[in-house]
Amino acid sequence: MTGDDVASLAREFLASHDPGDRQAFLRARFDAGLAWVHFPEGLGGLGAPRELQQVVERELAGTPQLDTGVQGIGLGMAAPTILAFGTEEQKKRFLRPLWTGEEIWCQLFSEPGAGSDLATLATRAVRDGDEWVVDGQKVWTSGAHHARWAILVARTDVDVPKHRGLTYFVCDMHAPGVEVRPLRQITGEAEFNEVFLTGVRLGDDLRLGEVGDGWRVAQMTLMNERVAIGGAPVRRGGGMVGLVTETWRSRPELRTHDLHQRLLRLWVESEVTRLAGQRLREQLSAGQPGPEGSGMKLSFASLNQALSGLDVELRGEEGLEYDDWSFRRSDSVDFFGRGAGYRYLRAKGNSIEGGTSEILRNIVAERVLGLPSEPRVDKDVPWKDLPR
Amino acid sequence: MTLLYTEVEEELRASVRDLLADRCAPDAVLKRAESAAPYDLELWKTLAHQIGVAGLLVPEEYGGAGATAREAAVVLEELGRAVAPVPFLTSAVLATKALLVAGEEDLLQELAAGDVTAALVVPLAASPYRPLPETVAVGADGTLSGEVRAVAGAEIADVLLVPVGSALYRVAAEHARVEVVPSLDLTRPIATVGFDGAPGKVIGHFERERVLSFGAGLLASEQLGVGQWCLDTTLAYIKERHQFARPVGSFQAIKHRMADLWLDVVRARAAARNAADLLAAGSEDAGLAAAVAASWCSEVALHVAEEGVQLHGGIGMTWEHPVHLYLKRAKASEIALGTPGAHREAVAALADLPGPV
Numbered sequence: 001m002t003g004d005d006v007a008s009l010a011r012e013f014l015a016s017h018d019p020g021d022r023q024a025f026l027r028a029r030f031d032a033g034l035a036w037v038h039f040p041e042g043l044g045g046l047g048a049p050r051e052l053q054q055v056v057e058r059e060l061a062g063t064p065q066l067d068t069g070v071q072g073i074g075l076g077m078a079a080p081t082i083l084a085f086g087t088e089e090q091k092k093r094f095l096r097p098l099w100t101g102e103e104i105w106c107q108l109f110s111e112p113g114a115g116s117d118l119a120t121l122a123t124r125a126v127r128d129g130d131e132w133v134v135d136g137q138k139v140w141t142s143g144a145h146h147a148r149w150a151i152l153v154a155r156t157d158v159d160v161p162k163h164r165g166l167t168y169f170v171c172d173m174h175a176p177g178v179e180v181r182p183l184r185q186i187t188g189e190a191e192f193n194e195v196f197l198t199g200v201r202l203g204d205d206l207r208l209g210e211v212g213d214g215w216r217v218a219q220m221t222l223m224n225e226r227v228a229i230g231g232a233p234v235r236r237g238g239g240m241v242g243l244v245t246e247t248w249r250s251r252p253e254l255r256t257h258d259l260h261q262r263l264l265r266l267w268v269e270s271e272v273t274r275l276a277g278q279r280l281r282e283q284l285s286a287g288q289p290g291p292e293g294s295g296m297k298l299s300f301a302s303l304n305q306a307l308s309g310l311d312v313e314l315r316g317e318e319g320l321e322y323d324d325w326s327f328r329r330s331d332s333v334d335f336f337g338r339g340a341g342y343r344y345l346r347a348k349g350n351s352i353e354g355g356t357s358e359i360l361r362n363i364v365a366e367r368v369l370g371l372p373s374e375p376r377v378d379k380d381v382p383w384k385d386l387p388r
Numbered sequence: 389m390t391l392l393y394t395e396v397e398e399e400l401r402a403s404v405r406d407l408l409a410d411r412c413a414p415d416a417v418l419k420r421a422e423s424a425a426p427y428d429l430e431l432w433k434t435l436a437h438q439i440g441v442a443g444l445l446v447p448e449e450y451g452g453a454g455a456t457a458r459e460a461a462v463v464l465e466e467l468g469r470a471v472a473p474v475p476f477l478t479s480a481v482l483a484t485k486a487l488l489v490a491g492e493e494d495l496l497q498e499l500a501a502g503d504v505t506a507a508l509v510v511p512l513a514a515s516p517y518r519p520l521p522e523t524v525a526v527g528a529d530g531t532l533s534g535e536v537r538a539v540a541g542a543e544i545a546d547v548l549l550v551p552v553g554s555a556l557y558r559v560a561a562e563h564a565r566v567e568v569v570p571s572l573d574l575t576r577p578i579a580t581v582g583f584d585g586a587p588g589k590v591i592g593h594f595e596r597e598r599v600l601s602f603g604a605g606l607l608a609s610e611q612l613g614v615g616q617w618c619l620d621t622t623l624a625y626i627k628e629r630h631q632f633a634r635p636v637g638s639f640q641a642i643k644h645r646m647a648d649l650w651l652d653v654v655r656a657r658a659a660a661r662n663a664a665d666l667l668a669a670g671s672e673d674a675g676l677a678a679a680v681a682a683s684w685c686s687e688v689a690l691h692v693a694e695e696g697v698q699l700h701g702g703i704g705m706t707w708e709h710p711v712h713l714y715l716k717r718a719k720a721s722e723i724a725l726g727t728p729g730a731h732r733e734a735v736a737a738l739a740d741l742p743g744p745v
């Protein structure tokens with residue numbers, strides 16, 4: 001399949017479908033294999049090389065688009081995991097409404113006692129006939145208040161070391177026993193939640209991968225998460241640096257020599273990071289995301305923080321104001337619609353969510369550079385005997 | 389365009405790397421650096437004749453390879469990785485580019501064949517963005533007099549290309565005084581070049597910014613090679629070296645530094661590839677890409693070299709271990725063809741980020 005084939009498919013599709021009806025248009029686009037061309041036929045794709053997606057995007061520009069903010073977790077993490085580990089029925093059931101945005105997904109991984117050390121998690125899933133009964137608490141669950149489904153990792157065996165006793169599920173967020181409570185964050189709003197799971201019954205057909213293989217499945221999710229967070233294409237001078245340079249250009253009275261030097265450094269760093277992302281995408285279009293993606297996420301986090309901090313400082317008096325502290329539910333991260341203070345505070349999360357920058361440095365050091373891990377005390381001990 | 393390497397580029401890299409592995413091992417480079425002939429002309433002739441690197445940038449009609457900045461950049465990566473003491477940057481990139489821009493043809497043919505070597509007589513520290521110091525003048529009789537400090541590759545050049553104002557003069561090496569001075573960079577030593585009524589011939593215009601920015605954009609690839617060697621070598625060392633009954637590379641304080649260095653080098657590669665690609669295409673964005681790559685790769689190469697010395701501990705301070713050759717090259721290259729700060733000032737102009745009013 002070539003770029004021309006894909007372009008003509010997209011044009012034919014556009015000629016025979018009315019973009020006026022958003023939902024119907026997106027469903028039909030999925031059925032035509034133009035959702036994610038590298039997915040298999042019948043699952044929204046054409047089995048084509050990943051890089052041909054941009055051909056589709058070009059042809060279908062101006063038609064109804066996905067809300068990638070609200071559905072970030074679904075598209076970036078749940079979908080590739082379901083594709084890799086799901087049964088045929090699971091793929092058929094979940095991928096279409098996920099892609100069209102009719103069913104939003106969230107990620108039930110972190111717990112109060114298990115963040116960086118995810119494999120320590122304590123939420124239990126106990127088998128009961130054809131069902132699993134889930135009990136536990138998850139935390140920092142972004143978008144749980146919108147979600148129809150969740151990707152969930154739970155402990156199914158406490159007698160083996162922590163990495164081996166995990167199983168991966170799709171959790172029905174409408175099931176009895178799922179309670180979502182907003183958790184206010186430093187920006188004032190609540191993007192994320194606490195999720196209490198009490199006697200939640202999930203059919204065994206909602207299990208993704210083998211019993212006890214949840215850690216391996218979760219690795220797939222996390223690898224994709226880091227690419228999703230760090231890997232979106234931007235134009236030169238765009239993204240966060242673009243917001244600062246806009247102010248810089250339009251408000252000459254705010255400029256100082258010191259800020260100028262720092263801005264130039266950050267502009268250059270943004271540009272080389274953008275180019276590295278572009279290069280990584282060129283590499284990925286051939287294969288799969290590797291641990292190199294973790295590197296992009298690291299750069300993105302530190303740049304966003306430095307640039308948003310510079311932005312507040314640059315604005316002086318205006319930097320002392322804040323646009324809105326009200327405690328409300330938000331749909332997604334709004335770097336572009338909100339004020340500089342919000343951006344500064346929200347960017348703090350960039351080095352925590354999706355793996356902290358410390359953990360990502362460990363990953364780069366061990367998986368990319370092949371450096372030895374630190375001596376570990378938790379690897380061969382049954383989970384139930386670990387200190388907590 | 390692509391930021392990856394093409395198959396042809398990988399083949400070129402492999403042949404340069406093989407030759408250097410054979411002829412330019414670190415201990416040999418170190419020994420040569422202290423000898424009376426710090427530049428390795430034998431190696432240079434082999435690179436030129438066997439692989440054709442001297443004429444890479446020269447069009448085929450003049451007997452060159454008709455390749456582009458992309459291929460030259462790959463050669464520079466390898467030469468940087470070996471801190472090879474050969475005049476590729478000075479003759480096959482800077483002097484050749486000056487001749488191409490000036491529209492000279494005869495000398496280009498000779499350079500492409502690899503039998504003649506040239507040097508552009510400007511201080512290696514010259515910035516693309518500032519007028520050159522006017523230290524050479526043309527007398528009433530048309531001869532050149534004056535002196536230029538810190539010229540790289542001059543002592544082994546057969547032909548000197550001397551910018552005077554906007555004109556480029558050609559002077560035979562035997563009419564110049566070339567005094568090698570003890571140099572910070574042992575593998576690319578510099579010399580003071582003096583003229584006392586030297587006969588010279590105008591061969592065309594000298595376009596300073598175009599030539600030097602091209603050079604700086606490609607130097608970034610050499611710096612990438614320097615940084616990559618330091619990263620690889622340090623990584624290998626900290627995996628081997630044990631203290632406290634563990635490899636020192638298992639301590640998180642060190643692992644995190646290595647992860648950051650790796651990330652800097654990853655981005656240096658993207659920046660250097662982008663500059664090479666846009667310079668090859670003659671894109672209007674090439675100047676900005678070169679300034680970005682030059683400022684980033686300079687600092688990264690130097691930082692990795694400095695960390696490399698530190699993470700080798702005492703051995704890193706010895707003359708015997710080659711890491712100092714890389715530190716010296718990295719520090720000298722930081723100053724060469726515009727400092728990182730000079731390139732960032734250029735970014736300010738090229739990317740519309742003006743300073744305070």
Ligand SMILES: Cc1cc2nc3c(=O)[nH]c(=O)nc-3n(C[C@H](O)[C@H](O)[C@H](O)COP(=O)(O)OP(=O)(O)OC[C@H]3O[C@@H](n4cnc5c(N)ncnc54)[C@H](O)[C@@H]3O)c2cc1C
Pocket residue numbers: 106107108109110112114115116117139140141142143192349352353354355356357358359362
């Ligand atoms: C905005 C936001 C959204 C989020 N959304 C979700 C979501 O949707 N779903 C979900 O499951 N989770 C979500 N998270 C949770 C996130 O994944 C965790 O917060 C993160 O993994 C860190 O875990 P922790 O908070 O328990 O910190 P801890 O793991 O307790 O870490 C505390 C500090 O110790 C450091 N540290 C820990 N271990 C090491 C080590 N081995 N070496 C060096 N330093 C170490 C950390 O880097 C950190 O600085 C979100 C978090 C944020 C901030």
